[in-house]
Amino acid sequence: MKPAAFEYIVADSVEMAVASLAQAGDAKIIAGGQSLVPMLNFRLLRPSVLVDINRIPDIAYVREDGGVIRIGALTRHHQLETSPVIARHFPVLTEAMAHVAHLAIRNRGTIGGSLSHADPAAELPMMALLLDAELRVVSASGARTVAARDFFRDALSVDLAEDEIVTEVVLPKLPNTGWGFAEVARRSGDFALAAVAVTLALSDGKIAQARIAMTGVAPTARRVTEAEMLLIGQRLDDGVDSDVIEAVRAATEPPTDLHASAEYRRHLVGVLAGRALAAAWGRA
Numbered sequence: 375m376k377p378a379a380f381e382y383i384v385a386d387s388v389e390m391a392v393a394s395l396a397q398a399g400d401a402k403i404i405a406g407g408q409s410l411v412p413m414l415n416f417r418l419l420r421p422s423v424l425v426d427i428n429r430i431p432d433i434a435y436v437r438e439d440g441g442v443i444r445i446g447a448l449t450r451h452h453q454l455e456t457s458p459v460i461a462r463h464f465p466v467l468t469e470a471m472a473h474v475a476h477l478a479i480r481n482r483g484t485i486g487g488s489l490s491h492a493d494p495a496a497e498l499p500m501m502a503l504l505l506d507a508e509l510r511v512v513s514a515s516g517a518r519t520v521a522a523r524d525f526f527r528d529a530l531s532v533d534l535a536e537d538e539i540v541t542e543v544v545l546p547k548l549p550n551t552g553w554g555f556a557e558v559a560r561r562s563g564d565f566a567l568a569a570v571a572v573t574l575a576l577s578d579g580k581i582a583q584a585r586i587a588m589t590g591v592a593p594t595a596r597r598v599t600e601a602e603m604l605l606i607g608q609r610l611d612d613g614v615d616s617d618v619i620e621a622v623r624a625a626t627e628p629p630t631d632l633h634a635s636a637e638y639r640r641h642l643v644g645v646l647a648g649r650a651l652a653a654a655w656g657r658a
């Protein structure tokens with residue numbers, strides 16, 4: 375199908391984009407278009423106005439800035455995947471990006487679009503939670519910062535008003551950590567049936583800080599704080615305790631769909647958590 379008719383506005387500044395959103399009421403931002411255009415074509419969305427942010431200068435970048443890395447909202451998935459700054463500070467994110475869709479989609483899709491769209495099986499919401507990201511959000515009436523842990527509300531639902539736009543994602547640096555990433559999808563480039571990302575920091579040879587995030591197994595990506603707490607003070611030379619794996623499984627609310635049952639996804643996410651933790655322990 376073709377989309378319903380809409381007015382098309384090319385914004386040349388963030389100010390113009392948010393002013394256009396505020397004026398129209400039911401307008402939509404178009405960034406990479408990789409999620410929005412299918413929804414328009416299926417007529418799941420019928421905005422009266424599309425505000426194109428692709429011509430706004432200087433909102434696609436990866437910058438080191440003291441203790442944080444700043445990522446512009448229009449940064450394409452492929453830019454993140456190939457960024458030497460990301461590879462140096464967040465190799466777990468470099469690894470995750472290779473699992474996002476296919477190269478053609480990664481060439482267009484953006485970090486701002488993926489986080490705002492919040493697909494329950496997408497990798498970037500999981501990585502934003504894992505890395506304690508903060509999002510800078512701008513509207514015609516001002517700017518605010520929202521932590522990733524407060525941003526994702528439900529499947530395809532985030533803390534973003536209709537006249538707000540994400541302009542930047544900020545990741546605090548995470549020195550001296552081991553990392554692990556494990557995902558199963560039915561075919562290369564498909565959305566994950568389940569995926570888990572982990573970082574571990576050690577002190578005196580034992581785990582001092584653990585972060586575990588997962589996607590594909592609940593309405594939104596999730597951090598698994600119970601399992602994280604259980605890991606503190608442990609060593610993983612003899613593998614991961616079953617109570618940690620069970621804590622991961624207990625934090626899921628997996629869907630049953632065409633691709634997998636809820637039981638399979640719950641089992642799978644525990645296996646993936648074990649693999650990601652073992653890899654992170656080895657690197658730490």
Ligand SMILES: Cc1cc2nc3c(=O)[nH]c(=O)nc-3n(C[C@H](O)[C@H](O)[C@H](O)COP(=O)(O)OP(=O)(O)OC[C@H]3O[C@@H](n4cnc5c(N)ncnc54)[C@H](O)[C@@H]3O)c2cc1C
Nearest residue numbers: 403405406407408409410475483484486487490496497540
């Ligand atoms: C075949 C296929 C396979 C895919 N597989 C995967 C996968 O395995 N993993 C994965 O994570 N993703 C996957 N995707 C989705 C892809 O990563 C998208 O690029 C991403 O979800 C949306 O980014 P976008 O820039 O294309 O956003 P758009 O499609 O342009 O927009 C998506 C939504 O976000 C809003 N939006 C966009 N930018 C902003 C902003 N800066 N501020 C506020 N709102 C904004 C739009 O209004 C819209 O509602 C797949 C897509 C396709 C078509």
